[in-house]
Amino acid sequence: MDKQSIIELVLKEHGISTSGRLAEDIFDDKHFYVFIDVFRNSDNLQVPSNKKLNEIKGHIADLGINVEFILTDSTKRSIEDGLRASMLHSFPENIRNSFLTISGTAARVWLVPKAAINDDLLKEINQKIGIYLAVFDINHFSTELTSAANLPSRIMCLSVIRNNSPTSMETIIDALRRRHFTVPSEDWMSRMLDVLRRSGMIIRSKGGMYSLSLAGLKALGTSKGRRSPDIIRILALARSGE
């Protein structure tokens, strides 16, 4: 019996039906790709389960054949298409694209925004998604916005202060903008610095210069190599001509 027939026989024994035909690997005659269309049961669990597929893979490996299962989920795909149509129809100004992924029982909706989405709008979008997904018995999901505004994070601000300390607010803004972050205004920056100071991560000296506190340094941690903060700091000092 040839290898393909052996694989097909084992799959049949376990009640697994393939989608399309087995594909060969011309570089390895013991390696095959098996496409399987999975579906979800009433508990929203994948059938056949990964556990079952791994067991079958093991049985086939015992016979000296290495199979790779490629899972396709045509049901999920049509739910995803419908969700996209609904999102683009209801929020044409704000949403560019959407994807649905399901791993284990966790459903995730990935939204690619066209324009900023505020909390109120997000609530409205989530309601719409919830109603739609419930039709398919998907009752829990999370929404992931894929691109938020390009504001520097707290951790990024700390990192810039560490590299340049003691440093003025103007230098911090410059350094962040050089790294292509959007700093909306001095007011925004000053509020950010205030938050960092009140949480004990940075200290402000009399001349309005900022440095990391010991707690801040410890929290930020360090790394070795070319990107080490020590090296970046030396380079920053050299640039400033001190």
Place this chain on the structure above:
Amino acid sequence: MEVVAHHLQLEALRRAMQQEGDQFGRSSYNRYYYATFLRVRTMISALDAKWSQLPHADYPMTLRGAVKKKLQEGRKRALKVGDHEIVAACARAISAASEIANLMESASATRVVADYNPQIPITFLGNGRFSLNNINITEAHDWPVRADTWSSVIEKTWVQLGG
């Protein structure tokens, strides 16, 4: 690259009744996969320059292993400084890495069918679409778009962590 892939896709449909239809169709799957790979490579090289040399077959493993680990470290650092937005962003990026790994596995297997399994033909579906081993061409058309979305999620998180 996606433009090339799309051109091949349209050409395959135009020649559906001829023998070359099959070859154009298979080639478009190949190019959609390559476009996907190039996008992911840009992202992964930005994370660590040494990964620019990584063979494509190693991508899923690296995404599930080393890339995930780097993002988990970032998440830990963000937790320490109380940056909850970045903690959430890291969690999001970790899921994105796992989705890219899954995507690359199935796209790569489809490409193997297209390039090395000529006995499995392109099926023209008569609705302006075709499929290969039940993978619809619209799905392949989506690969680079998905790869781009998830790669940007990782890149945006990565720059916030300050390398």
